[in-house]
Amino acid sequence: MASDELVPFPEQTPLLQLDDPLLAALLALLDTPADVLSLAATCRRLTAVLRDPSHAAPAWARLLQRNFGLSPRRGADSRLLRAQLEQLHLGHSAPLPFRGVFSNGGVDGGDGADGRYTVDKLFSAHFHESYCSARSSNVTTLAVLDAPHAPDPAAAALRAWQLERCRLPGSLLFGDPQAVRRGPGRRLNDEDGFAPEPDLSRWNPHELDSLFLQLCGLLQQGHGMGRLLLAGVPAAAVAAERVRCFEHAARILAARQAEVVGLPADWWVAPEAPDTLIARQPLPAPRPAVRVASVTQLTVSRVGQFSCPLACGCLLLATLDTSQPRGEAEARGVLADLAAAPRVRALDDVTSVEAVLEAVAEGRLPPVLRQGEAPAGRWVEFAPLWQQGAGQDPAQLWPAVWFMFTPRPTAVALALALEVSDPEAAADVDRFDILRIPLGARHGGNVAAVQLIGSENLMTAWGDNHAEPNMDVNSVEIAGLLAEL
Secondary structure (H helix, E strand, C coil): CCCCCCCCCCCCCHHHHCCHHHHHHHHCCCCCHHHHHHHHCCCHHHHHHHHCHHHHHHHHHHHHHHHHCCCCCCCCCHHHHHHHHHHHHHCCCEECCEEEEEECCCCCCCCCCCHHHCHHHCCCCCCCCCEECCCCCCEEEEEEECCCCCCCHHHHHHHHHHHHHHHHHHHHHHCCCCCEECCCCCEEECCCEECCCCCHHHCCHHHHHHHHHHHHHHHHCCCHHHHHHHCCCCHHHHHHHHHHHHHHHHHHHHHHHHCCCCCCCCEEEECCEEEEEEECCCCCCCCCCCEEEEEEEEEEECCCCCCCEEEEEEEEEECCCCCCCCCHHHHHHHHHHHHCCHHHHCCCCCCCHHHHHHHHHCCCCCCEEEEEEECCEEEEEECCHHHHCCCCCCCCCEEEEEEEECCHHHHHHHHHHHHHHCHHHHCCCCCCCEEEEEEEEEEEECEEEEEEEEECCCHHHHCCCCCCCCCEECEEEEEEEEEEC
């Protein structure tokens, strides 16, 4: 061929000579949504293939599974899948609206369950409420992904005002400069044992209300400590602020007198298993598109005045089809079956990394994806469900990450060493009581189980002796991205 002859350009590249189903299958092999969307933007033919519901759904479903750990329902509309994929690709991780609905560990409360410590507090959006079980180990808690709910600005403003009023007297009562710090978030007075948490913002509403009532009583008596409730208030506003304090105290007292002893009416107790508590509306309202989450991070807090703080646990996830209505009894049965599943029970008494690895070797737990550690503890992340091949049921709970906190004696020793070597780092009292776990893979679901496996027994140190230890945990925050499939 002469050098000056033109080579004819093919009318179609070999790729575009393939039929539509094969093109869609090849696009599904690309690694990321960005790869697929970029390639589709190069020509009208590829764009048309990805818009064709008969061909594109498998491609979008595979990308959703591999990149975000989500398993779309069969027959899902390809346009919906593409829209959700683009939204997830551009989205940012944030706390997810999981609602605690089930526990088989009962509720602490001495002679009767205390409604202040039910499992919905475990998944609360704020950190000043807690879940305290009655049982001492192997407690399954379940939460469902619900509609995002906006915080109550009036309640937040009232709590902020109450904290401001109590700030100065609280710092004098609980911020004793003679107290010696003894570990994360705690003070140990030589004479009195463990002292209350000095940061009032960590107190739960009942504790803060009790302090406020006591201070209002002292204010009414003209006591100097009570008058500190009005510290910082301009002179012209003191009389009105005093009235506001007494009015709020009266509302607290009225609410306490109206409180029902035991559990609130929105909890159902299993007659044959009194430690099993299930919310009266356990599943979200049915919707045509099922709300699911791609989970990126788990944060577990045991900050609080706890005599039996959580020692170790595990997060598991499942995806239920919530598009169809279920009766309350059927919904309770679904949750009870999830809690009794073999993969949940395989975690019973698994209280060390060595025990986790042994269970993996025996096939009772999934393969390990990676391990990690931080000052607050260690964790083992499992390979996600979608990596296990066909035949896995996303409606069954799948372990995502097992975790354990640094034991309190070790944490105390480390905190004391930090006070000498790095006082600024030692001031971070949460470093041993809040465990933040970034996940290496995306794990999807709309039901989260947090298996509470064991606790540390600090009852003697706190002067809170009872027959058996229980488990106290401040909060669980699951972060990630929301989708509707």
